[in-house]
Amino acid sequence: MLGFFFGGALLAAGTGPAKVSAQAFTTTRLADGFDYPVGKPDGDGYYIFRGFSPNGHLGEDWNGSGGGDTDEGDPVYSIAHGVVVFSEDYKRGWGNVVIIRHAYRENNGQIAFIDSLYGHLKVRSVQLGQQVTRGQVVGTIGCGPYRMYAAHLHFEIRKDLRVGMRRELYPRSYQTYHVPKQFTDARRSLRFEDRLVRVPINTFLKTNPNRIETDEVELPELTSTEAAPQTVRPEVPPAVEMVIEEETQTEAATPEKSKSFLELLREKLANPQ
Ligand SMILES: [Zn+2]
Secondary structure (H helix, E strand, O other), X not given: OOOOEXXXXXXXXXXXXXXXXXXXXXXXXXXXXXXXXXXXXXOOOEEEEEOOOOOOOOOEEEEEOOOOOOOOOOEEEOOOOEEEEEEEEOOOOOOEEXXXXXXXXXXXXXXXXXXXXXXXXXXXXXXXXXXXXXXXEEEEOEOXXXXXXXXXXXXXXXXXXXXXXXXXXXXXXXXXXXXXXXXXXXXXXXXXXXXXXXXXXXXXXXXXXHHHHHHHOOOOOOOOOOOOOOOOOOOOOHHHHHHHHHHOOOOOOOHHHHOOXXXXXXXXXXXXX
């Protein structure tokens, strides 16, 4: 039904133990243009509270013009036709996240791909592998996990299809990301082509560090029968919100940082100075 198939494996049939890439593909409709993710289709009633900055905020924060949490529960729309490649509660500083992969034709005639990411959602209304159309509701505006933020949509557009939820592994720059509004404004209306195109899938690393940590920790038995107290977060000014969001993003990985203690020790022993 979803039409998943393995391109590399098909090519290798009958050729013995050839080296094949296990890249999986699906098909999706070529985008006929891109809209804003809120206030369908032009962003009416919403504004960018906080923009994109390389090495800083890697997307845009969209807020309703009513202020505060007045936009909580408002619909969030897929910016174009595409296929859902991620839909999970990722927790950490993210909460509910939907990522949609889009295929479109660039000015030079080439088919290109991007991922659009919708974060801090109150609810997600699409599933992994689902085909979505331009303007389809993918979820609603939320406040993130434990109501960490004033309600807003965190929105990203990625050129690099490998990023997924592992932003720390890839350059936090224009090499990896588009400036969402700039990308959208330049492609509001693309030539209509009623066709399906092949799109790579399963390009994200599978590991969710969040999950590994929680799986490996044994939790003590709860002895209290009283209900857990509600987490109530005080109102904080926008500047504080920004710091919270920045601080909840994972640190950039460098080859040095990712080395284990034993690896570093072995190196030290091999090169004693
Ligand atoms: Zn944000």
